[in-house]
Amino acid sequence: MIEGNSIRSTERMTGIHRDTIMRLTTRTGKACFNFLDKKVRGVRAERVQADEIWTYVFKKQARIGIDTDEPHIGDQYVFVGMDADTKLVISHLVGKRDGQSAYYFMRDLRERVVGRIQLTTDGFKPYLRAVEDTFGGDVNYAQLIKVYGQVPQGTGGRGWYAAAKFMSAYASTVSGVPAPSAVSTSYIERQNLTMRMQMRRMTRLTNAFSKKLENLEAAIALHFAHYNFCRIHQSLRITPAMAAGLTNHVWDLEELLSTAAA
Incomplete structure (x- = not known):
């Protein structure tokens, strides 16, 4: 499962x-x-990048009737906060892309880091209030705002899946004195790719999507536990947890699962 296989393919391989x-x-x-x-x-991070990645549960938002008030289906977003230096995923949250989720995500992130950090997010407006309410003035915070053009219109339906053209990006200082050279979301966006590659339910345009919210939340937690403690980062040559000083060795799956179950 942590290598990106679907439930049914795992069933065929294991019996x-x-x-x-x-x-x-x-x-x-x-x-x-x-x-x-x-x-x-107690994570001692200097530069933290935060972002959110889209997925959905049971059915896409456009397929939900206007008279349905069910928060556990439709669009869901995985909010992720990562240390840019150690690549440790410090905090994550699964929820709707709204002010409430942004607040709870930032509050959880604040409780896990020690000292004053430099924080970079995208231009999602609810982050402004969420960071102010949780960090106060004890943060160097900047948003990296990206400008996109129109989605290209292809023929034969190809334009339906085409991404909007990236035009430009600019940094906006929100609080504190963030170092301009460290205002970036490159590492967290690369983490988004890792998530889509390592979790089958995050792959686009397939029928491997999550059917229940609890299944999605469980898969996300399993992925990040394995990523932080078991998976050797290609550039660091150690696991993110080792780089952050949370452990002194690479964990195998047996140690991770036995410790988590204890």
């Missing part, structure tokens, strides 16, 4: 029924969430 695999993944993911909540604390 274990998909319902059993799903129950095990959900139970393990919940344990990993609690493990990360306890373990990733």
Whole structure:
């Protein structure tokens, strides 16, 4: 599952029924969430990048009727805060792309870092209030605002999947004195690619999407626990948790799962 396989492909490879695999993944993911909540604390980060990545549960937002008030289906966003130096994922949250989710995400991030950090986000406006309410003036905060052009119109339906053309980007200082050279979201955007590559349910244009919100939350927690403690980062040559001083060795899956279940 952590290598990006779907439930059914895992079923074919292991000979274990998909319902059993799903129950095990959900139970393990919940344990990993609690493990990360306890373990990733007191992080001494200097530069933190935050971003949100889109996915959906059960059906896409456009397919939901206007009379349906169900927060657990439709569009969901994974908010991620990462240390730009150690590549440690400090905090994550699954929720709607709104002010409430932005606030809870920033509050959780604030509780996990030590000292004054430089924070960079995209131009999502609710971050402005969320950062002010959680960090106050104890942060060097800047937004990297990107400007996109019109989505290109292709023929034969190709334009439907085309990305909007990137035009320009500029930094906007919000609070403190952020270093201009460190105002960037490059590392967190690369983390978005890692998520899409390593979690089948995050892959676009497939039927591998999450059918329940708890399944998505469990898969996200399992991914980040493995990423932080077990997966050797290609450029660091160690795991992000080792680079951040949270552990002194590379964890194998047995250690991760046994520790999370304890």
